[in-house]
Amino acid sequence: MDVIDEAYIGKGDTHIKDGVWLGMRAMIMPGVTIGEGAIVAANSVVTKDVEPYTIVGGSPAKLVKHRFDKPVVEELISMKIYDWPPEKFESLRRHLCDSDLSKLTRAITDYDKGL
Structure with missing residues (x-):
């Protein structure tokens, strides 16, 4: 029963900053922040915060590359x-x-x- 109860514990708000591109069917998990100018590839599952101006993709989403230095x-x-x-x-x-x-x-x- 503890496992079921844990599923209902809030993970925090999800924050999507300005200039973010979300690919089709990308899933952003609760409590995650997507930084300014980041790009999330289609069908990705984002389980951790994404730094500003980075590109992530996959399930779970991982860093593909930094857009800028x-x-x-x-x-x-x-x-x-x-x-x-x-x-x-x-x-x-x-x-x-x-x-x-x-x-x-x-x-x-x-x-x-x-x-």
């Missing part, structure tokens, strides 16, 4: 892109797809200074 991930998170007002996003949208992160950083600085 750690310094780039830290910089992307610090930009808080998903908290921007719509007008800032629209103004800087063309820089978001640029492979040169320093251009985006400069554009953000210019925007924030009103240039």
Whole structure:
């Protein structure tokens, strides 16, 4: 009976951060956090937290690869892109797809200074 009772003990809330891609039929278990910008492959079963900007897949889901190097991930998170007002996003949208992160950083600085 203890095993049945344990099945009803809460595991905590599941959190899916901004910019996450979930593949079709991916199952996210209770209490798991999917970090900003992460990608979960289709049919995956996620049983553990997923770090920001990583790709996971399988059952149970395992790391496939990191989308960016750690310094780039830290910089992307610090930009808080998903908290921007719509007008800032629209103004800087063309820089978001640029492979040169320093251009985006400069554009953000210019925007924030009103240039």
